[in-house]
Amino acid sequence: MSNHASGPPIVAGVDGSMSALHAVRWAAAEAARRSVPLRLVHVQPPVGTGTPDLGQQWLSDADFLARRTAPAVRPDSCVRLGDPATELLAESRTARLIVAGARGAGGFSGLALGSVALALATGGHCPAVIVRGRPTQSGPVVVGVCGTPRCQAVLDHAFDQAESRAEPLLAVHAWHPLPADADIAAAMGIAWTEVEAEQHDLLTEWLSAGVRRRPGVHVTRVIAAARPARALLGHSRFAQLVVVGCRGRSPLTGLVLGSVPRALLHHAPCPVLVVRDGHCR
Incomplete structure (x- = not known):
């Protein structure tokens, strides 16, 4: 030491x-x-x-x-x-x-x-x-943001990692809209761009606490109309670190990983920081 x-x-x-x-x-x-x-x-x-x-x-x-x-x-x-x-x-x-x-x-x-x-x-x-591979010392920290209560601990770690590296934080909110979603929006007279704008506003709200606590971290917000795992894997190619949440152990079935952290741990070329429920800063 x-x-x-x-x-x-x-x-x-x-x-x-x-x-x-x-x-x-x-x-x-x-x-x-x-x-x-x-x-x-x-x-x-x-x-x-x-x-x-x-x-x-x-x-x-x-x-x-x-x-x-x-x-x-x-x-x-x-x-x-x-x-x-x-x-x-x-x-x-x-x-x-x-x-x-x-x-x-x-x-x-x-x-x-x-x-x-x-x-x-x-x-x-x-x-x-x-x-997985040899880690790099440059590139953004990428975090998946979903808006659930457990996501706050994930964001706390992501902001901390970005600040300690003096690197930007790329906050990715991905959802997979079904074709019917666009049809419903059109039938209600809602432009699809309005739906995307609403998602951006939600992402800004979810990040607001971290932005207040760590104002020196440059945050880029990304709204991706894709499956979360695919979106995060795409950004991981240029990242220094990806931060993701995990449900952890289930008392009924044992190991529970979830599709998004599973995909990242199997395929991301950069290190993956996994934050389970109960892991606090």
Whole structure:
């Protein structure tokens, strides 16, 4: 950690995969930006099924990469024994953020999203950042805005991320109008442009609290007549980070991700910050 780091740490999972190294790179830059501790965690399988020396080497490589990415950061390294998803979920109880690669070294090559990343996104006790490719240090922060009560926590994180990076915030409100919607509007004498203007006014209202709290953040409002997942994936191609909400665990069915975060976690080329219900700034 840096000399002035304090508060809950950013935790990055380390498993020797390239995806995990990208996650370490992102976590180190975030820790330096926030002046908070960085914790690198490798989860070792039960005794007799793993190679402890290899795990230590992976941690050493991750430590070197973190210090090269952010020289002021002095990571704390830790080996935990057990199931990776279970142990990293335990780490998330005391973390500011938990960061992981989209697919670990032990995953199936055909899967775009690994089981550990899925577990952290749906069950983490703090927000989770899932990193696919090598993260960039430029570009806007993109956030999906839907106007539901749970969206406020998502917006709080998105404004915070944009402000800390001195980057613009691209707020995307997408809805998928049916052909019948245009027919109904026409029958009522309402121009479709009026419907779009109403959606823009709603988006402005939903963003108003964040704009008041963080007036230095430049906000671009985007109204997209498309499915939310498609709209956000399109903007993610040029983004530094996408922030999205997630319902989290259901007491009846277990893991619940939702179609929009699922699409982003499987296909977005940039890191995705997942904010579950109950995650507050």
